[in-house]
Amino acid sequence: MRISFFVTCIADNVLTNVGIKSVELLEKLGCTIDFNPRQTCCGQPLVNAGYQGKAKKSMRVLIDALLEDACEYVVAPSGSCVLQVKEFPRFFKGDSLWEPKAKLLAGKTWEITDFIVNVLKITDTGAELHGRAAYHPSCHMSRLLGVREPPLQLLGNIKGLELAPFKGQDKCCGFGGAFSVEMPDLSGAMVAEKVRNIADAGVDYLIGADGACLMNIEGRIRREGLNIQVLHIVEALMKA
Amino acid sequence: MSIKTSTLNLKQRMQQSLSNSFLRASIANAQDWINQKRETCYAELGHFEQWRDLAADIRSHVLDNLDYYLDQFARNAQKAGSTVHFAENAGEALRIASEIFQQKKAKKAVKSKSMVTEEIGLNEALEEMGVEIVETDLGEYLLQVDGKDKPSHIVVPALHKNRQRIREVLAEQKGYKGDDVPENMTRFVRKILREAFLSADIGITGCNFAIAETGAVALMTNEGNGRFATSIPKTHIVFMGMERVAPTFEELDILFSMLARSAVGARASVYMSLLTGPRAKTDADGPEELHIIIIDNGRSKVLSSPFKDVLRCIRCGSCMLECPAFRHVGGHGYGALYSGPLGAALVPVLGGYKAHWDITQICSLCGACNDVCPVRIPLYESILEHRRIIAEDEKLTSWIQDAAFSQYGNVIGNPAIYTAATKLTRLGNLAPRVGPLKEWAKAREIPKIPNERFRDWFAKRKGTDNDNA
Numbered sequence A: 001m002r003i004s005f006f007v008t009c010i011a012d013n014v015l016t017n018v019g020i021k022s023v024e025l026l027e028k029l030g031c032t033i034d035f036n037p038r039q040t041c042c043g044q045p046l047v048n049a050g051y052q053g054k055a056k057k058s059m060r061v062l063i064d065a066l067l068e069d070a071c072e073y074v075v076a077p078s079g080s081c082v083l084q085v086k087e088f089p090r091f092f093k094g095d096s097l098w099e100p101k102a103k104l105l106a107g108k109t110w111e112i113t114d115f116i117v118n119v120l121k122i123t124d125t126g127a128e129l130h131g132r133a134a135y136h137p138s139c140h141m142s143r144l145l146g147v148r149e150p151p152l153q154l155l156g157n158i159k160g161l162e163l164a165p166f167k168g169q170d171k172c173c174g175f176g177g178a179f180s181v182e183m184p185d186l187s188g189a190m191v192a193e194k195v196r197n198i199a200d201a202g203v204d205y206l207i208g209a210d211g212a213c214l215m216n217i218e219g220r221i222r223r224e225g226l227n228i229q230v231l232h233i234v235e236a237l238m239k240a
Numbered sequence B: 001m002s003i004k005t006s007t008l009n010l011k012q013r014m015q016q017s018l019s020n021s022f023l024r025a026s027i028a029n030a031q032d033w034i035n036q037k038r039e040t041c042y043a044e045l046g047h048f049e050q051w052r053d054l055a056a057d058i059r060s061h062v063l064d065n066l067d068y069y070l071d072q073f074a075r076n077a078q079k080a081g082s083t084v085h086f087a088e089n090a091g092e093a094l095r096i097a098s099e100i101f102q103q104k105k106a107k108k109a110v111k112s113k114s115m116v117t118e119e120i121g122l123n124e125a126l127e128e129m130g131v132e133i134v135e136t137d138l139g140e141y142l143l144q145v146d147g148k149d150k151p152s153h154i155v156v157p158a159l160h161k162n163r164q165r166i167r168e169v170l171a172e173q174k175g176y177k178g179d180d181v182p183e184n185m186t187r188f189v190r191k192i193l194r195e196a197f198l199s200a201d202i203g204i205t206g207c208n209f210a211i212a213e214t215g216a217v218a219l220m221t222n223e224g225n226g227r228f229a230t231s232i233p234k235t236h237i238v239f240m241g242m243e244r245v246a247p248t249f250e251e252l253d254i255l256f257s258m259l260a261r262s263a264v265g266a267r268a269s270v271y272m273s274l275l276t277g278p279r280a281k282t283d284a285d286g287p288e289e290l291h292i293i294i295i296d297n298g299r300s301k302v303l304s305s306p307f308k309d310v311l312r313c314i315r316c317g318s319c320m321l322e323c324p325a326f327r328h329v330g331g332h333g334y335g336a337l338y339s340g341p342l343g344a345a346l347v348p349v350l351g352g353y354k355a356h357w358d359i360t361q362i363c364s365l366c367g368a369c370n371d372v373c374p375v376r377i378p379l380y381e382s383i384l385e386h387r388r389i390i391a392e393d394e395k396l397t398s399w400i401q402d403a404a405f406s407q408y409g410n411v412i413g414n415p416a417i418y419t420a421a422t423k424l425t426r427l428g429n430l431a432p433r434v435g436p437l438k439e440w441a442k443a444r445e446i447p448k449i450p451n452e453r454f455r456d457w458f459a460k461r462k463g464t465d466n467d468n469a
Helices: A009-013 A016-028 A044-048 A052-068 A079-091 A098-108 A112-118 A139-144 A149-156 A184-200 A211-223 A233-237 B010-018 B021-045 B048-064 B066-079 B090-103 B115-120 B122-128 B138-145 B163-174 B182-199 B225-231 B249-264 B299-303 B308-312 B318-322 B324-329 B340-351 B353-361 B368-372 B379-393 B399-412 B415-430 B435-440 B454-462
Strands: A002-005 A032-034 A073-076 A109-111 A128-136 A159-163 A205-208 A229-232 B083-087 B108-111 B132-135 B202-205 B209-211 B216-221 B235-241 B271-275 B289-295
Touching (some): A009 A016, A009 A211, A009 B454, A016 A032, A016 A233, A016 B454, A044 B379, A044 B399, A052 A098, A073 A112, A079 A109, A149 A159, A149 A233, A205 A233, A229 A233, B010 B021, B010 B324, B048 B066, B066 B083, B083 B090, B115 B289, B138 B163, B182 B225, B202 B225, B209 B249, B225 B271, B299 B340, B308 B340, B324 B340, B340 B379, B353 B379
Parallel strands (some): A002 A073, B108 B202
């Protein structure tokens, strides 16, 4: 199966290993990966700050880049960025050229765990990782995109991994895009509480499926000098 | 009081709230406790999503036909002997109320909890007329006694006070000598309030729901103070937000069932009073006159705006209790009478963007509010749309912010520039800790920027140079 890979700007530039492990994982599961280097960012930081108009240029760039290879599926390692792509048709409503393109892209774009479980129909990737892990279900992915079960199904089948529930598990980590720098103290209070709860669960790993939230949580874990390793789910699923 | 409750700017309000660890612990405890009760009692009820569909449909239907139902309600209320007044704004509502007070030569009023009276600044106006007004909801009473403290939550107004603080307030202001056991403090206040009920000329209440079919006013309280305020004084004035209508008792049943569960995690409120007109000849008690003041005060503006759905709100406050930002900020930090996600969705329309644009910033867009709202208000979407209006239509964002986001838009809007710029940021680990990075680093470490981008890795692997893209 040929897939157009949407790496997302965070995994392209900062969490590079998330992009790499996504590709390796999808290949391991039998997919062929196309990566169109004309892709940039989905524009979500702009939209969330209110600058919808300024975001449209990047949306058009992304639509063209991801549709160019005409793959059946577009897959990304971020529920939040996928949610944004699914919202594209709303931003181009009434635009005779771009609305149909946005709809086409939205219809074939999948969050990676959702894709593995519900398209590839695989729930065991053959991974092995020993220890106790906390899973942070990112807000956009679980609440707004509605992808709740697939990551848990995949993690549940990692040999040696014990999933630990923790207080406030489904609560926001305080990232919120520009929110984290526009409202630094509030965002900081939110991530501090999140990390305190994770630490209280006595885990070796914190696993999530959205790079931005992980960057936030990891930054706090490092600030507090805690011995908890932060992994994107694709990294966990490639452990053997 | 009006909608705006603070003269401090956003940054100052955040500092004030976040530095108050006592406040934050109180709110966190209340959130965890009430949310748990709410989940338990909805689990017991079952079919939460279907209940929400039903309640949302009812409220939308009422808003779509508000003129019809308001007219029906007013006619039936008058038929039952109530006097109905319509007030377009706070000033008109206050004028109508003060006329009633003058006519009755009223000097003392008891008041049951009501947000709309806070909205129009009723207490201040009446006090200026020389009327003594006593809040009789325990939480509101404590705020009043504590030198006009303001409610920090629409259902649990004294959420920011714990029992030690309450004991202090009662001791300082009312000479209370007991301990901080809630029952003992309540007993103490109760004695004071009983005397107020017996000596008041006028009873004042809000209105949870107005039943169009019969002209009844439905009041839900948990302390019973609403009953005293509506049965002992000779005159009762109801202040009602114009959107509070339910067509018949059948719809009231649904809304009532959800309000108590969503607000405090109880199957039902302790008391529900249905007040249809003043005391009849055969009644044992009740007021001789019942006035209902139906207040617009910006609601028509909301109704004709893209944010109409926000008027579905039944004021349960569950969005605030679920909100992770409210948890650390508390009601006062929002700078407006309505706080939390509801405040962020409603206040910019009700009080204007210029005065309240910043309330929309107190949100990480996590969407938790949408999942608990009993009437399915699209709170997340409303807040996002407000931000768009603030940046693009009202142009209330700073030029620095506009410029920074324009710059970002230009970079990500052009693959060649993006590719060049992201290559340059490989030097990112040298980036000075200024601007956004400095803000980020307040609470957490800055991520390490790897030497190689994903696209470099992919191109190398394929043996192509993607910089020529």
